[in-house]
Amino acid sequence: MIVAEGLEQTYTSVGQALKVLHGINLTVEPQGFVAIVGPSGSGKTTLLGLLAGLDRPTAGSVELDGQNLNSLTEDARARLRAEKIGFVFQNFQLIPTLTARENVLVPVELRRALAGQTTEIDVEERARDLLRRVGLADRIHHYPAQLSAGEQQRVALARAFANQPSILFADEPTGNLDAETGSTVIDLLVTLNAEEETTLVLVTHDNALASRAHRVIRIAAGRIIAEERPNPQ
Numbered sequence: 441m442i443v444a445e446g447l448e449q450t451y452t453s454v455g456q457a458l459k460v461l462h463g464i465n466l467t468v469e470p471q472g473f474v475a476i477v478g479p480s481g482s483g484k485t486t487l488l489g490l491l492a493g494l495d496r497p498t499a500g501s502v503e504l505d506g507q508n509l510n511s512l513t514e515d516a517r518a519r520l521r522a523e524k525i526g527f528v529f530q531n532f533q534l535i536p537t538l539t540a541r542e543n544v545l546v547p548v549e550l551r552r553a554l555a556g557q558t559t560e561i562d563v564e565e566r567a568r569d570l571l572r573r574v575g576l577a578d579r580i581h582h583y584p585a586q587l588s589a590g591e592q593q594r595v596a597l598a599r600a601f602a603n604q605p606s607i608l609f610a611d612e613p614t615g616n617l618d619a620e621t622g623s624t625v626i627d628l629l630v631t632l633n634a635e636e637e638t639t640l641v642l643v644t645h646d647n648a649l650a651s652r653a654h655r656v657i658r659i660a661a662g663r664i665i666a667e668e669r670p671n672p673q
């Protein structure tokens with residue numbers, strides 16, 4: 441569950457203040473699927489960064505599963521992200537020197553390092569299982585450069601779910617893919633999200649994609665301008 445109240449973000453560069461979010465209020469229910477849609481530059485990535493605790497807002501607050509992110513130190517927020525949050529990016533962000541399997545295990549290692557987590561699950565089996573579920577059972581030992589763009593994003597999906605996150609943030613995950621490949625990736629994302637009972641917050645400027653969400657939040661120039669419920673939860 442995410443509760444954001446009065447979120448504002450102002451960036452200052454070369455002495456100029458630029459306010460990019462103007463008081464965003466947003467609640468995302470557990471296991472919800474919310475799409476955030478808006479034109480380029482409207483503040484979508486900034487908003488995602490605040491909801492995920494990557495950045496601190498200039499004003500307002502974000503609660504993740506009852507915990508106010510403002511009250512946490514940088515280290516505590518890093519631990520919280522490692523424990524609860526998965527990410528998928530537009531440009532995949534796989535580590536080029538690691539195989540598919542090793543990339544999927546990165547968040548598991550990070551979580552172990554940050555939180556001292558000794559998970560009960562067999563992480564090797566988990567990595568294999570996730571790569572199988574995204575259709576890459578025969579690409580486990582491939583490096584990113586040996587994979588197509590769609591395959592790379594499928595590895596990134598497997599990685600995002602590796603730690604059994606409670607919330608997954610996806611920022612334009614199909615932005616670098618052709619329409620057909622993008623639609624395959626979204627099918628997998630929606631399926632994994634339902635199977636893993638994760639909450640999904642998806643940023644996109646693709647309306648067709650957004651229409652698959654429970655809720656669509658439209659933003660423009662840093663404000664929520666409309667909300668629709670194409671598939672009520």
Ligand SMILES: Nc1ncnc2c1ncn2[C@@H]1O[C@H](COP(=O)(O)OP(=O)(O)O)[C@@H](O)[C@H]1O
Nearest residue numbers: 451452453460479480481482483484485486487
């Ligand atoms: N770190 C930053 N420093 C200064 N300005 C930024 C920074 N990040 C984003 N911006 C500006 O904030 C606005 C919103 O950016 P962003 O959140 O990336 O929008 P979107 O993801 O909707 O395209 C843009 O005008 C962008 O140039």
Ligand SMILES: [Mg+2]
Nearest residue numbers: 484485486611
């Ligand atoms: Mg963006």
